[in-house]
Amino acid sequence: MSGSDGFSVNLSSLISQAGTWNSQADQMRTVIQQIATVDQVGHADGVFAPVARQYNTACAQVSLWCCQGEMQMLAIASALQKAKWSYQSADDWSTHQLADEKLKIDHSNRIHDLINGVTRRPT
Amino acid sequence: MTFDPVQYMNTLTELQNTNAKLPGRIQEAASLAGIAAGIEWALDPLSSSNTRDEILNKGRVLVDTITAYLEDLVELPFSMYSAGLTWSDIQITFGKMGETLAGLQNPPGEWTGVAGGKYADNIQQQDAAADGMEACAAVISNACFNVADYGYTFLFELLDNVTNVWESLFSLDPGAVLGAIVGASLTVSGDYETFKTSLGGPARALKAIPTQGGSDFPSGNWPIAAQL
Numbered sequence: 001m002s003g004s005d006g007f008s009v010n011l012s013s014l015i016s017q018a019g020t021w022n023s024q025a026d027q028m029r030t031v032i033q034q035i036a037t038v039d040q041v042g043h044a045d046g047v048f049a050p051v052a053r054q055y056n057t058a059c060a061q062v063s064l065w066c067c068q069g070e071m072q073m074l075a076i077a078s079a080l081q082k083a084k085w086s087y088q089s090a091d092d093w094s095t096h097q098l099a100d101e102k103l104k105i106d107h108s109n110r111i112h113d114l115i116n117g118v119t120r121r122p123t
Numbered sequence: 124m125t126f127d128p129v130q131y132m133n134t135l136t137e138l139q140n141t142n143a144k145l146p147g148r149i150q151e152a153a154s155l156a157g158i159a160a161g162i163e164w165a166l167d168p169l170s171s172s173n174t175r176d177e178i179l180n181k182g183r184v185l186v187d188t189i190t191a192y193l194e195d196l197v198e199l200p201f202s203m204y205s206a207g208l209t210w211s212d213i214q215i216t217f218g219k220m221g222e223t224l225a226g227l228q229n230p231p232g233e234w235t236g237v238a239g240g241k242y243a244d245n246i247q248q249q250d251a252a253a254d255g256m257e258a259c260a261a262v263i264s265n266a267c268f269n270v271a272d273y274g275y276t277f278l279f280e281l282l283d284n285v286t287n288v289w290e291s292l293f294s295l296d297p298g299a300v301l302g303a304i305v306g307a308s309l310t311v312s313g314d315y316e317t318f319k320t321s322l323g324g325p326a327r328a329l330k331a332i333p334t335q336g337g338s339d340f341p342s343g344n345w346p347i348a349a350q351l
Binding site for chain 2: 010013014017020021024027028030031034035037038041042046047048050051052054055057058059061062065066069072073076079080083
């Protein structure tokens with residue numbers, strides 16, 4: 001689809017790119033699940049306690065960032081799909097509009113012809 | 124030393140077994156020291172020797188110390204090694220994600236106009252965010268492997284010291300036995316301090332992760348590209 005007002009868009013590529021964002025969101029979900037398998041190492045006390053605490057905190061933070069990333073990626077994919085649907089609707093609407101205009105012109109010409117026909121009575 | 128699960132398990136088992144055998148052998152060595160002290164007393168009633176008690180007391184303290192360290196070393200180095208492998212995988216995933224997202228920097232299919240431009244502007248930082256996550260995963264993975272490596276090094280040093288004491292207990296010289304126990308206790312204590320200090324490195328690296336970009340990441344969150 002393209003317009004004289006300076007924009008153009010290939011609707012199928014919008015959907016293709018939305019798919020890529022969706023697959024990256026899936027990747028992010030997989031990472032979140034992976035982190036969940038290793039996000040708590042033990043030892044409330046003992047020599048490893050300080051490093052274990054920092055590790056657990058870091059895991060929680062990265063997991064949170066992953067959730068944010070997943071949400072953003074899904075939102076981007078959704079926005080692209082929405083844009084595609086919007087352009088598609090506009091395209092469909094334009095097609096109807098053109099047909100309507102053509103019909104109106106036809107009607108107008110026919111009316112004009114009829115008027116002329118009436119006024120130009122055969123002698 | 125680089126952590127290896129099989130070698131670590133073998134070292135751990137050997138240390139546990141040797142440490143478990145120490146008290147009986149220390150008792151025997153102390154008895155020998157007692158006999159020697161008795162002979163010494165018979166020859167010279169004014170002499171006094173408490174080597175027997177020292178061997179028993181210092182030997183008991185050493186065994187208890189090793190037992191306490193072993194409690195720490197049984198599980199966590201394995202957990203951290205396993206976590207390091209997982210984070211290494213996650214690092215690779217984020218690396219690929221960054222490359223994929225970098226390929227999405229241009230609007231799809233010559234998508235121009237206001238919406239296309241806005242999309243292009245708003246997704247600019249997504250691949251940088253994935254790259255940032257890759258770096259975080261690398262830090263966490265390295266920290267995990269370092270903890271496992273340091274644990275292995277300490278375990279190996281403990282085994283070395285306990286083996287030395289074990290071998291000394293077959294000596295017929297009570298002074299040599301006591302010297303080995305005292306020497307091992309000092310070395311183990313020093314090794315423990317070194318080990319504890321070395322764990323500070325990975326702890327600091329891990330502590331720095333949540334402060335990257337504050338509560339959001341990076342510099343203002345995963346950017347919102349959805350508001351077209």
